[in-house]
Amino acid sequence: MEKQRKKLLSKLPAINDLLDSKQGQSLIDVYGHQMVVDASRHAIDELRNTILNTTSSMLSEFELLSLDKLNEKISAYLESKQQNGLQPVVNATGIVVHTNLGRSLLSTSAKKSISEIVSSYSNLEIDKLTGERGSRYQHVAKLLRELTGAEAALVVNNNAAAVFLILSSLAVGKEAIISRGEMVEIGGSFRIPDVMKQSGVILREVGCTNKVHLSDYEAAINENTGLFLKVHTSNYKVVGFTEEVEFAELVGLGEQYGLPVVDDLGSGILVDLSDWGLSYEPTVQDRISAGVDVVSFSGDKMLGGPQAGIIVGKKKYIEEMKKHPLNRALRVDKLTLIALEATLKEYRHPEKVFDEIPTLKMITASKSQLQCRAQKLYQILKKVISTKLSLQINSSFSQTGGGAFPLDKLPTAVIELTSVQVSIVDIAKQLRLNHPPIFTRIANQAIIFDLRTIKDSDFMILADALQNINLSGGENGE
Numbered sequence: 114m115e116k117q118r119k120k121l122l123s124k125l126p127a128i129n130d131l132l133d134s135k136q137g138q139s140l141i142d143v144y145g146h147q148m149v150v151d152a153s154r155h156a157i158d159e160l161r162n163t164i165l166n167t168t169s170s171m172l173s174e175f176e177l178l179s180l181d182k183l184n185e186k187i188s189a190y191l192e193s194k195q196q197n198g199l200q201p202v203v204n205a206t207g208i209v210v211h212t213n214l215g216r217s218l219l220s221t222s223a224k225k226s227i228s229e230i231v232s233s234y235s236n237l238e239i240d241k242l243t244g245e246r247g248s249r250y251q252h253v254a255k256l257l258r259e260l261t262g263a264e265a266a267l268v269v270n271n272n273a274a275a276v277f278l279i280l281s282s283l284a285v286g287k288e289a290i291i292s293r294g295e296m297v298e299i300g301g302s303f304r305i306p307d308v309m310k311q312s313g314v315i316l317r318e319v320g321c322t323n324k325v326h327l328s329d330y331e332a333a334i335n336e337n338t339g340l341f342l343k344v345h346t347s348n349y350k351v352v353g354f355t356e357e358v359e360f361a362e363l364v365g366l367g368e369q370y371g372l373p374v375v376d377d378l379g380s381g382i383l384v385d386l387s388d389w390g391l392s393y394e395p396t397v398q399d400r401i402s403a404g405v406d407v408v409s410f411s412g413d414k415m416l417g418g419p420q421a422g423i424i425v426g427k428k429k430y431i432e433e434m435k436k437h438p439l440n441r442a443l444r445v446d447k448l449t450l451i452a453l454e455a456t457l458k459e460y461r462h463p464e465k466v467f468d469e470i471p472t473l474k475m476i477t478a479s480k481s482q483l484q485c486r487a488q489k490l491y492q493i494l495k496k497v498i499s500t501k502l503s504l505q506i507n508s509s510f511s512q513t514g515g516g517a518f519p520l521d522k523l524p525t526a527v528i529e530l531t532s533v534q535v536s537i538v539d540i541a542k543q544l545r546l547n548h549p550p551i552f553t554r555i556a557n558q559a560i561i562f563d564l565r566t567i568k569d570s571d572f573m574i575l576a577d578a579l580q581n582i583n584l585s586g587g588e589n590g591e
């Protein structure tokens with residue numbers, strides 16, 4: 114080995130030199146001895162590898178890092194290790210209920226309620242009046258009855274769990290009659306036929322993909338029929354020559370034969386969004402007033418609350434579910450319940466709910482509002498951006514996401530970032546690796562920042578990230 118390389122290696126500091134230094138000691142105060150030892154070892158190993166792998170011609174220019182510089186590196190390394198794996202990100206995709214980005218943002222009131230409850234004991238399962246054991250669901254159940262008109266309510270971990278519990282409690286070993294057009298798959302892992310099989314229910318398909326008649330349901334009834342299952346086709350629509358059975362008719366048939374009608378409503382909204390230019394999606398109240406026996410829906414889709422599966426319906430069926438052992442396994446935590454209670458309370462004020470629930474607020478934001486905000490963001494970004502990049506305000510469409518309104522496109526304002534010199538894919542990657550990470554969409558060789566899901570407080574984050582982007586990397590090789 115060259116003499117110079119040997120000399121450099123011999124000058125590498127020992128771990129104890131780093132630990133005994135003043136900075137080393139203060140790092141130990143913050144992170145503890147073992148963490149700092151590991152980080153120091155990591156830093157020295159890295160330096161050793163660099164020396165070993167530097168070409169001979171570069172060796173003469175190689176400067177060994179000072180102890181101070183090395184400690185700085187160690188400190189940065191420790192800080193990055195300390196960061197939470199799960200962290201806030203900027204959603205610039207324009208998809209409001211984005212499952213991969215955590216679905217709904219909670220309302221201010223839900224956030225406040227959570228922060229109040231987390232470090233206190235609570236009356237989660239105790240009756241204040243008698244001092245005896247109560248139900249953890251009583252507070253939200255009361256609100257759900259009030260808002261939906263249902264006789265009873267129950268909350269479980271998510272809507273997939275809700276469907277599972279409903280089928281297991283009401284029809285195990287029996288047949289569930291379902292229309293062929295409603296054999297839904299939601300995001301790969303939730304397929305109605307698989308869920309039915311797992312819950313011990315026998316699938317009984319009726320009708321055709323595009324058409325089903327009441328007589329199809331009636332003809333399928335036998336002594337082993339357990340229930341009628343309706344599944345909201347939340348992420349697609351069958352259009353054209355189609356026919357569905359009205360809920361009221363199915364309910365009538367159910368009453369005639371003593372069979373419950375169960376509806377997996379999927380997204381489950383409590384307000385009609387057709388006043389906002391969206392197509393009509395059935396509300397939970399509509400289903401209850403049509404006499405549907407059991408309705409289930411998600412807490413974190415259009416409702417705009419925490420992850421939860423909400424079940425509302427006739428008392429005798431909900432009681433069956435409460436008694437089922439699965440219910441205990443699927444039960445939700447107090448954090449979910451407090452956030453859900455706060456979210457549901459917002460629906461008592463129909464005139465304010467579109468402002469208070471972030472999901473509803475983003476979905477109903479008007480194009481002119483979004484254009485105005487796009488102007489503001491454009492002005493901020495224009496000041497910091499490199500001349501290698503160009504920015505432009507444009508019109509586009511966002512999506513609600515969350516398996517609702519599959520055909521609706523929401524007119525929106527976006528900022529498009531393009532470059533003739535630098536790879537757009539590389540920039541998008543750098544944005545994802547930013548602190549905090551920024552998720553965008555790419556279309557027509559441009560990075561799209563959709564104002565619908567970008568918060569005002571994200572503007573400076575975007576500016577910082579774009580200002581610091583490294584443009585020397587990949588050439589435009591898409």
Ligand SMILES: *Cc1c(COP(=O)(O)O)cnc(C)c1O
Pocket residue numbers: 271272273274297299303344345346347348377378379380410411412421422515516
């Ligand atoms: C989203 C959805 C589900 C699953 O709900 P999760 O809350 O994600 O478990 C089930 N059924 C339908 C129709 C859905 O749209």
